[in-house]
Amino acid sequence: MTNKKAKQKAHKILLQNRLYSLCNCNDLERIIKSYQFTVIEYKKSNNPENLSELIKKLRVENEVMHYNSFLYIKNNLKFLFINKDVADNDRCSLLRHELGHICDPDFTCSEISHSEIEKEEFANEFSCYIKNPGALFKFRIFITRKWKLLVEIFLLICFVAGLCFLINPPGIQTANSDKTCYVTSGGKKYHEEFCITVKYKNNLTEYSIAEAVKAGYEPCLVCLPEE
Ligand SMILES: [Zn+2]
Ligand SMILES: [Zn+2]
Structure with missing residues (x-):
């Protein structure tokens, strides 16, 4: 039950921000700040005076x-x-975890995190999903982006296909494939009868264009037999 909710919430955050995953501290902090949170950096000891005072005042x-x-x-x-x-x-992992608490619908106000085990589970699972939401989900983000x-x-593609169809409708080629063409012995091209390159040659073999194509011959670039 918790599992599914954490996953849904993690996916929602990623979709809203169009991110494949949350592995960047800056992104994490930006999102955390969008929930009206102020990020305060402290040291275990020797904090500046005003920060020490705040820590005391809040009793943390x-x-x-x-x-x-x-x-x-x-x-x-x-x-x-x-x-x-x-x-x-580690900072990223910590921010992901805390964002999990912030996004937990059961996380009530007026409390300090690291309380109940169930809530820690939600935050940890959320953190996992937001770090690695799975290939299928990443594909979904790819589509949205x-x-x-x-x-x-x-x-x-539609435009190019349409253009090709207009220039060279498939009907014409089939009509032409019965036409007779000529191949010289040893030649690799097929030609029109009038083609200058075959006109004075003997040993011409007669094919239909379809046969010539099937036999592996290519149209001559001089006489362009298909057109
Ligand atoms: Zn926690
Ligand atoms: Zn030719």
Whole structure:
């Protein structure tokens, strides 16, 4: 049950933002900020004075000590606290996890994350899906991102096919394939009777155009026998 909801929510976020996956801290922070959260970077110790005061005032000293990230939601305040000293990769994982809490419909206000196991599961599963939503889903994003280009390519193909049909309707070729053409001994092309390149030659073999094509001969570029 949780599983499906986390997956749906992750897909929804990716679709809204037209992203194949969320593997970039900047994208993650932008989305988190769109939920009116302020991102606050802290250190385990030696924070600047105003930040230390805020930590004290909100009574999150314990969280600062024991976690690398957590949410604070209370009295219309929405903060995402994150350890400044974690590596970029870890920072992404932490942001994905916290975004999972933010997107959890059962995550009530006025609480600090890292509470109930069920909610941690939702956040972790959400985090997995948003990092790797699967090939089929990525294809869906590809279509949403590129549909204009795909429509353009389709129209272009239709246009070219239409043009080919107008220039060379299939009926004419079949009519011509019974026509007689000539091949010189050792030659690789088939020709019209009047073609300058065969006119004074003996040893001409007579074919229908269809037979000549079937035997692997190509139309002469001088007399263009098919036209
Ligand atoms: Zn959590
Ligand atoms: Zn010819």
